[in-house]
Amino acid sequence: MRERPGDNGTVPTAKKKPNVSPSPERRRELLDTAAEVFAAQGYNATTVRKIADAAGMLAGSLYYHFDSKESMLDEILATFLDELWTGYDTVLAAGLGPRETIEALVTESFREIDRHRAAVAIYQKEARTLATQPRFGYLADSQTKFEEAWLGTLERGVADGVFRAGLDIRLTYRFIRDTVWVAVSWYRPGGQHSPEEIARQYLSMVLDGVAVRT
Amino acid sequence: MRERPGDNGTVPTAKKKPNVSPSPERRRELLDTAAEVFAAQGYNATTVRKIADAAGMLAGSLYYHFDSKESMLDEILATFLDELWTGYDTVLAAGLGPRETIEALVTESFREIDRHRAAVAIYQKEARTLATQPRFGYLADSQTKFEEAWLGTLERGVADGVFRAGLDIRLTYRFIRDTVWVAVSWYRPGGQHSPEEIARQYLSMVLDGVAVRT
DNA sequence: CTCCTTCCCTAACAAGTGTTTGGTAGGTTA
DNA sequence: TAACCTACCAAACACTTGTTAGGGAAGGAG
Numbered sequence: 452m453r454e455r456p457g458d459n460g461t462v463p464t465a466k467k468k469p470n471v472s473p474s475p476e477r478r479r480e481l482l483d484t485a486a487e488v489f490a491a492q493g494y495n496a497t498t499v500r501k502i503a504d505a506a507g508m509l510a511g512s513l514y515y516h517f518d519s520k521e522s523m524l525d526e527i528l529a530t531f532l533d534e535l536w537t538g539y540d541t542v543l544a545a546g547l548g549p550r551e552t553i554e555a556l557v558t559e560s561f562r563e564i565d566r567h568r569a570a571v572a573i574y575q576k577e578a579r580t581l582a583t584q585p586r587f588g589y590l591a592d593s594q595t596k597f598e599e600a601w602l603g604t605l606e607r608g609v610a611d612g613v614f615r616a617g618l619d620i621r622l623t624y625r626f627i628r629d630t631v632w633v634a635v636s637w638y639r640p641g642g643q644h645s646p647e648e649i650a651r652q653y654l655s656m657v658l659d660g661v662a663v664r665t
Numbered sequence: 666m667r668e669r670p671g672d673n674g675t676v677p678t679a680k681k682k683p684n685v686s687p688s689p690e691r692r693r694e695l696l697d698t699a700a701e702v703f704a705a706q707g708y709n710a711t712t713v714r715k716i717a718d719a720a721g722m723l724a725g726s727l728y729y730h731f732d733s734k735e736s737m738l739d740e741i742l743a744t745f746l747d748e749l750w751t752g753y754d755t756v757l758a759a760g761l762g763p764r765e766t767i768e769a770l771v772t773e774s775f776r777e778i779d780r781h782r783a784a785v786a787i788y789q790k791e792a793r794t795l796a797t798q799p800r801f802g803y804l805a806d807s808q809t810k811f812e813e814a815w816l817g818t819l820e821r822g823v824a825d826g827v828f829r830a831g832l833d834i835r836l837t838y839r840f841i842r843d844t845v846w847v848a849v850s851w852y853r854p855g856g857q858h859s860p861e862e863i864a865r866q867y868l869s870m871v872l873d874g875v876a877v878r879t
Numbered sequence: 880c881t882c883c884t885t886c887c888c889t890a891a892c893a894a895g896t897g898t899t900t901g902g903t904a905g906g907t908t909a
Numbered sequence: 910t911a912a913c914c915t916a917c918c919a920a921a922c923a924c925t926t927g928t929t930a931g932g933g934a935a936g937g938a939g
Contacts, residue, residue: 508916
């Protein structure tokens with residue numbers, strides 16, 4: 452029941468359509484190893500030959516599955532953001548209070564770091580530069596949506612009196628956002644702390660501070 | 666990678682001596698523009714031709730002042746770390762209490778971000794990968810020293826009862842460290858907040874939390 | 880004037896880059 | 910059996926990369 456692209460007889464094949472059909476499972480396998488190399492070495496420092504090496508094949512063979520190095524990066528980031536927003540939207544639609552929303556968002560974020568470590572690391576390093584390119588415009592969109600969700604929740608929290616009023620709300624947003632995502636630089640799945648445990652400690656620090664209450 | 670292979674020259678190759686003497690002022694000028702480009706595009710994505718463009722000259726001309734692209738990066742980072750530790754050592758030698766030490770370190774960090782925005786941004790992006798190279802071993806040394814200073818202060822603070830005892834000290838260290846340095850990703854000198862003001866708000870959040878005290 | 884130094888340009892180099900083309904081993908299907 | 914498809918290899922392509930060599934303009938010193 453699946454339709455094959457490319458066997459529509461008379462059409463002179465616009466251009467970049469693959470005339471063969473690689474299996475999606477193999478694609479995902481290769482994308483996973485590519486993501487690891489991107490995360491470890493940086494996108495620009497990663498050559499397609501390094502990816503091919505890590506996958507046990509030759510550079511040219513990658514082009515059977517993908518039509519460019521950039522499209523690999525694209526697919527990695529798009530897939531990650533897709534899953535991320537599935538989680539976020541669920542949280543945001545749950546109708547929780549401001550504090551509970553923040554807690555849920557942070558916890559969800561650490562789960563995403565756990566599940567998509569490589570993709571998050573790539574996002575962290577390259578998003579700012581990539582977002583200017585038209586092809587990666589969805590990165591900018593995501594950032595905007597991200598900011599709206601967090602800022603809105605924080606403002607609601609201040610209005611409700613559960614967050615301190617004296618703080619610069621925008622500074623607070625960046626503070627929490629950065630705090631959460633940079634954890635990808637040291638977090639390793641399977642370590643002694645579960646994502647939920649790390650989230651709990653982070654939230655404890657962000658919400659209640661590290662100083663002893665006087 | 667010290668020498669080109671395949672070029673079996675008969676000369677013993679003792680060449681690495683500058684037979685000319687460029688002025689230090691011009692060097693610093695060029696290093697500043699190079700740092701801006703590195704920070705904006707990433708080290709690997711930055712070609713020497715882009716640096717030369719930004720400096721209003723041609724690629725080859727850079728090699729009158731520097732002997733490689735890598736040595737530019739080296740000098741930028743080394744200079745920054747040098748000044749950074751001058752500030753840190755002063756703070757650490759002042760004999761302050763744990764909380765005051767943390768406050769001073771954070772404030773000093775934001776001042777460094779203000780003064781060396783580009784260098785900090787480069788450091789933030791590339792340090793982890795570079796630290797493995799022998800040439801940039803001082804980056805790893807700095808990180809170790811950094812960790813010792815912060816961890817020691819935090820432990821002292823817990824022992825003295827000014828920091829909460831329930832927190833994972835290592836997690837707290839990474840929390841504060843990351844919180845401070847990632848600010849470089851959005852901080853712009855000359856903005857509406859001074860480094861000291863940002864430090865004050867950050868410290869307020871880190872020490873006392875964002876939640877209202879119940 | 881000539882000599883010398885500083886600073887940059889012109890023009891190239893070899894290695895490495897992403898990508899394309901044509902081919903082919905091995906399995907599946909007719 | 911033959912035809913076909915998937916997934917790869919081998920070899921090249923055009924281009925970009927960091928880097929080098931030689932030359933020359935400007936200016937000061939003798």
